Amino acid sequence: MKKVILLLAVIMTSTWSCKEINKLTQFNMDYNDEITIPATLGIDLPIDIWTPNIPTNSSSTFESNNTHKDLIQQINLTKMNLTINSPEESTWDFLKKIEIYISADGLEKKKIAWLDDIPQTGLKSLDLTVSSDxxxxxxxxxxxxxxxxTVTRQLVSHDTKVEIKSTFFVDAKILGI
Known part of the structure; x- marks a missing residue:
């Protein structure tokens, strides 16, 4: 009986320890960027906007979290928020839908976030649905x-500056473990 209790204690301790170690290898990477949605000439017209190249600074972020890019197991987008910065009075009422794609050198474009039916309720900030890829x-x-x-539902007579905030969850191995 004592051996069974001891064995259960060892199993519970090792399970707890593994979970704690796993938490040490998980962290978030946050990115902020800005785009400008141009004034529109029509309604229901698709508009494509590209950001300039966004530096990942991933090597230094991985290093500060005691890992390396070769030890990354998975990275998922967990949050993407779009906030209108200007003009001050602008809201998302003019937009019908939005999709955001990621691309990188040598990799195919991939849809990572979207919102298909943006409500006309005077919102200045949107949390998009994100992909689990x-x-x-x-x-x-x-x-x-x-x-x-984007697809607009109203004419817009001015450019709209939008801040994009993205959070990526990283699951990695710690160097030496």
Missing amino acids: DLKEYIKKDEYKLETK
Whole structure:
């Protein structure tokens, strides 16, 4: 009986320890960028907007989290928020839908976030639905690009500056473990 209790204690301790070690190998990477949605000439017209190359700084982020890009197991987008910065009075009411794609050198474009029916409720900030796809190959690159595809529901007479905030969850192995 004592052996069974001891065995259970060892199993419970090792399970707890593995979970704690796994937490040490998980972290978030946050990125901020800005796009400009141009004034529109029509309604229901698709508009494509590319960001400039976005440096990932992944090597230094991985190093500061005691890992390396070769030890990354998975990277997922967990949050993407779009906030209108200007003009001050602008809201998302003019937009019907939005899709965001990621691309990087040597990799195919992939849809990572979207919102298909944007409500006309005066919102200045949108949280998009995000893909569960593994994006490690994109984030391990030195830089990536975002392509934004929008469809408007109203004419817009001014350019709209939008801040894109993205959070990627990284699951990696710690160096030496």
